[in-house]
Amino acid sequence: xxxxxxxxxxxxxxxxxxxxxxxxxxxxxxxxxxxxxxxxxxxxxxxxxxxxxxxxxxxxxxxxxxxxxxxxxxxxxxxxxxxxxxxxxxxxxxxxxxxxxxxxxxxxxxxxxxxxxxxxxxxxxxxxxxxxxxxxxxxxxxxxxxxxxxxxxxxxxxxxxxxxxxxxxxxxxxxxxxxxxxxxxxxxxxxxxxxxxxxxxxxxxxxxxxxxxxxxxxxxxxxxxxxxxxxxxxxxxxxxxxxxxxxxxxxxxxxxxxxxxxxxxxxxxxxxxxxxxxxxxxxxxxxxxxxxxxxxxxxxxxxxxxxxxxxxxxxxxxxxxxxxxxxxxxxxxxxxxxxxxxxxxxxxxxxxxxxxx
Amino acid sequence: xxxxxxxxxxxxxxxxxxxxxxxxxxxxxxxxxxxxxxxxxxxxxxxxxxxxxxxxxxxxxxxxxxxxxxxxxxxxxxxxxxxxxxxxxxxxxxxxxxxxxxxxxxxxxxxxxxxxxxxxxxxxxxxxxxxxxxxxxxxxxxxxxxxxxxxxxxxxxxxxxxxxxxxxxxxxxxxxxxxxxxxxxxxxxxxxxxxxxxxxxxxxxxxxxxxxxxxxxxxxxxxxxxxxxxxxxxxxxxxxxxxxxxxxxxxxxxxxxxxxxxxxxxxxxxxxxxxxxxxxxxxxxxxxxxxxxxxxxxxxxxxxxxxxxxxxxxxxxxxxxxxxxxxxxxxxxxxxxxxxxxxxxxxxxxxxxxxxxxxxxxxxxxxxxxxxxxxxxxxxxxxxxxxxxxxxxxxxxxxxxxxxxxxxxxxxxxxxxxxxxxxxxxxxxxxxxxxxxxxxxxxxxxxxxxxxxxxxxxxxxxxxxxxxxxxxxxxxxxxxxxxxx
Numbered sequence: 001x002x003x004x005x006x007x008x009x010x011x012x013x014x015x016x017x018x019x020x021x022x023x024x025x026x027x028x029x030x031x032x033x034x035x036x037x038x039x040x041x042x043x044x045x046x047x048x049x050x051x052x053x054x055x056x057x058x059x060x061x062x063x064x065x066x067x068x069x070x071x072x073x074x075x076x077x078x079x080x081x082x083x084x085x086x087x088x089x090x091x092x093x094x095x096x097x098x099x100x101x102x103x104x105x106x107x108x109x110x111x112x113x114x115x116x117x118x119x120x121x122x123x124x125x126x127x128x129x130x131x132x133x134x135x136x137x138x139x140x141x142x143x144x145x146x147x148x149x150x151x152x153x154x155x156x157x158x159x160x161x162x163x164x165x166x167x168x169x170x171x172x173x174x175x176x177x178x179x180x181x182x183x184x185x186x187x188x189x190x191x192x193x194x195x196x197x198x199x200x201x202x203x204x205x206x207x208x209x210x211x212x213x214x215x216x217x218x219x220x221x222x223x224x225x226x227x228x229x230x231x232x233x234x235x236x237x238x239x240x241x242x243x244x245x246x247x248x249x250x251x252x253x254x255x256x257x258x259x260x261x262x263x264x265x266x267x268x269x270x271x272x273x274x275x276x277x278x279x280x281x282x283x284x285x286x287x288x289x290x291x292x293x294x295x296x297x298x299x300x301x302x303x304x305x306x307x308x309x310x311x312x313x314x315x316x317x318x319x320x321x322x323x324x325x326x327x328x329x330x331x332x333x334x335x336x337x338x339x340x341x342x343x344x345x346x347x348x349x350x351x352x353x354x355x356x357x
Numbered sequence: 358x359x360x361x362x363x364x365x366x367x368x369x370x371x372x373x374x375x376x377x378x379x380x381x382x383x384x385x386x387x388x389x390x391x392x393x394x395x396x397x398x399x400x401x402x403x404x405x406x407x408x409x410x411x412x413x414x415x416x417x418x419x420x421x422x423x424x425x426x427x428x429x430x431x432x433x434x435x436x437x438x439x440x441x442x443x444x445x446x447x448x449x450x451x452x453x454x455x456x457x458x459x460x461x462x463x464x465x466x467x468x469x470x471x472x473x474x475x476x477x478x479x480x481x482x483x484x485x486x487x488x489x490x491x492x493x494x495x496x497x498x499x500x501x502x503x504x505x506x507x508x509x510x511x512x513x514x515x516x517x518x519x520x521x522x523x524x525x526x527x528x529x530x531x532x533x534x535x536x537x538x539x540x541x542x543x544x545x546x547x548x549x550x551x552x553x554x555x556x557x558x559x560x561x562x563x564x565x566x567x568x569x570x571x572x573x574x575x576x577x578x579x580x581x582x583x584x585x586x587x588x589x590x591x592x593x594x595x596x597x598x599x600x601x602x603x604x605x606x607x608x609x610x611x612x613x614x615x616x617x618x619x620x621x622x623x624x625x626x627x628x629x630x631x632x633x634x635x636x637x638x639x640x641x642x643x644x645x646x647x648x649x650x651x652x653x654x655x656x657x658x659x660x661x662x663x664x665x666x667x668x669x670x671x672x673x674x675x676x677x678x679x680x681x682x683x684x685x686x687x688x689x690x691x692x693x694x695x696x697x698x699x700x701x702x703x704x705x706x707x708x709x710x711x712x713x714x715x716x717x718x719x720x721x722x723x724x725x726x727x728x729x730x731x732x733x734x735x736x737x738x739x740x741x742x743x744x745x746x747x748x749x750x751x752x753x754x755x756x757x758x759x760x761x762x763x764x765x766x767x768x769x770x771x772x773x774x775x776x777x778x779x780x781x782x783x784x785x786x787x788x789x790x791x792x793x794x795x796x797x798x799x800x801x802x803x804x805x806x807x808x809x810x811x812x813x814x815x816x817x818x819x820x821x822x823x824x825x826x827x828x829x830x831x832x833x834x835x836x837x838x839x840x841x842x
Binding site: 042043044045046047048049051053056059060063064066067070074075076077078079080081082083094095096097098112115116117118213214215232234235238281283284286287288289307308309 | 420421422423508509510511512513524526527528531532533534535536550569570571572587588622623634635659672673675676677678679680691692770774775776777778779780781789799802804805806
């Protein structure tokens with residue numbers, strides 16, 4: 001009797017294993033049509049494996065690119081994993097991935113690792129991620145904020161207690177702050193704008209609630225009339241009926257601009273929009289399947305980015321990205337020869353002159 | 358001192374004492390029902406959020422970005438099942454073996470007894486270690502194998518590998534891809550990318566260091582004779598009658614190492630060759646030179662390519678790709694299903710051992726004595742008397758441990774990464790796969806509200822899975838444990 005149990009258990013495990021090891025392939029329905037000049041069966045003749053790792057912010061874009069690409073090229077096996085930008089660059093430097101997703105440009109240290117391992121990469125900006133500052137729907141006094149006012153509210157050295165301290169016309173009520181936690185790229189990016197130059201970070205007092213979970217931030221701001229918070233634009237877009245976005249005064253034009261797909265794309269919504277990147281190992285790019293994938297990614301980038309609810313970059317940025325790849329120009333635009341980071345709009349920084357020799 | 362027995366009756370059954378007693382039982386009831394209420398609320402909220410999203414499509418489809426209606430957990434279910442199976446197959450024999458050693462083979466030697474005690478102590482402590490710690494251990498032990506083998510990297514073939522077929526593919530002028538088999542060859546050049554064992558012209562073996570061009574020269578100025586720049590090309594030559602690669606170090610010494618046949622990452626197409634399409638039709642590839650007239654017939658175009666430049670510095674048009682058979686394996690295991698399963702086996706091993714020990718301890722001593730009395734050796738006693746009676750208990754413990762393993766997300770994130778979906782279904786143990794807990798974790802944080810419902814639906818599936826495993830455990834215990842009593 002005991003033997004029966006044992007064999008039963010073994011049999012079930014074997015069956016489960018056999019079921020897992022079958023080889024059925026999912027062919028995703030194509031919703032993009034096929035590339036011109038090649039029929040669907042022609043595309044099916046391409047095989048291979050592509051590994052993508054990196055930022056969880058960029059992951060949805062790469063996932064969408066994978067789905068669309070597999071719609072036309074069903075036999076290229078792609079795995080996308082989102083473990084954070086830093087881990088993505090680590091994987092790039094260790095040759096563990098063909099493409100690395102990144103929500104910030106590569107740092108000098110990470111570049112050194114790649115160089116030491118003899119790895120060259122193409123830096124490709126794929127989308128804008130707008131950071132949105134939100135308040136409660138019932139908040140009728142805050143409509144726009146300047147960067148200076150944001151510094152007063154969010155920085156650790158100023159850390160305003162009440163709204164009245166920012167503007168005399170505003171109520172004498174405590175400000176409740178909901179912000180992404182320190183492991184988040186959004187947190188880093190916000191700090192970079194409001195205080196990195198002066199070596200100041202985000203306040204962390206009893207008025208501040210930090211959370212890695214964007215949902216908790218939405219709930220927090222929703223539940224308190226005197227709350228303020230920030231997160232990625234796409235997250236605001238998904239919850240825009242329940243929150244109110246604050247217009248930000250563009251430091252260059254002094255005009256208050258509300259965050260929207262259009263204002264982020266045009267660059268008017270500044271300084272809270274950042275570019276997202278993919279980094280392609282240039283040796284991998286010589287492989288047929290990686291070349292087809294990256295070319296397809298860039299050819300369909302506007303659709304892919306919009307499907308993933310991000311904002312596309314200006315068309316000439318994509319054009320120069322394509323040109324850089326064709327000319328085999330590798331390296332980062334964001335680091336000068338001394339290893340200092342270049343700041344500025346992607347349209348200004350992402351130019352050929354900024355590439356290393 | 359008052360004597361309670363001899364107290365008057367009314368004192369002994371004092372109403373206060375009774376009230377205290379009954380209020381205590383009410384408190385106990387409240388506390389225990391609190392747990393039930395929390396559980397019920399949890400279940401209710403999960404069912405109300407996710408119940409409506411359960412469907413046959415949801416159980417079979419894979420993740421679709423920003424599209425919860427068409428997303429599903431098909432790949433994740435298979436992934437979880439496979440990982441759970443690997444975990445069980447690895448943890449069960451080792452766990453039961455250890456338990457038998459600890460319970461039945463107690464050493465008499467003083468030193469061995471100390472070792473025995475140490476193992477027991479460790480196991481008891483390990484059962485409480487958080488699973489993410491095992492994840493990091495698995496990363497070192499299985500994914501990178503302590504650096505004993507050269508790591509698995511894109512654009513390099515693993516040193517130790519079975520079950521992989523390599524082919525080159527190239528795009529024809531018609532836009533389709535054709536392939537031809539790759540054979541490992543001794544390449545005319547060898548690019549030195551990592552440190553390796555070499556020998557000098559006198560035959561003295563030593564390790565060749567590799568530094569990048571950007572490394573500070575001061576760091577290796579003492580050992581120029583043993584150092585080359587990363588990417589240095591070694592040429593093919595004959596050294597003592599053996600085909601070898603040779604190159605000069607920064608210090609000017611000539612070094613040799615044996616030439617092994619390898620796959621080249623890219624292949625040049627210079628003359629016509631036999632190729633095939635994925636359906637297996639073979640035909641000869643026309644190789645045109647740039648000056649040739651381009652054929653207009655699409656049929657001919659789909660079988661023609663331009664010849665590559667013979668210049669070795671120019672790019673080649675054919676690149677290598679790998680097809681895995683179901684038994685594809687390489688060392689180290691890298692981030693794969695096998696690493697994940699083995700890591701989970703580490704997580705549950707202490708639990709399996711402790712449960713098996715309990716089961717073995719539960720076997721009546723008289724049974725062993727009877728077997729010994731009949732002249733059985735210790736091993737025979739274990740095999741024919743102890744194990745058969747202990748198996749139900751062991752299986753119960755093992756199944757409960759596996760139901761813990763199937764719900765673990767943290768160690769899997771460490772050893773496999775947070776994969777939501779792959780193009781193909783799992784085809785070998787070296788693939789990555791989505792699993793239920795990781796999928797739930799990623800969906801719950803997705804900005805698309807629909808995925809919240811889908812995550813709840815996936816939780817229902819996971820709960821059903823756990824419930825099933827636990828009832829199997831209960832069934833086994835109920836059905837087979839009675840016999841011993």
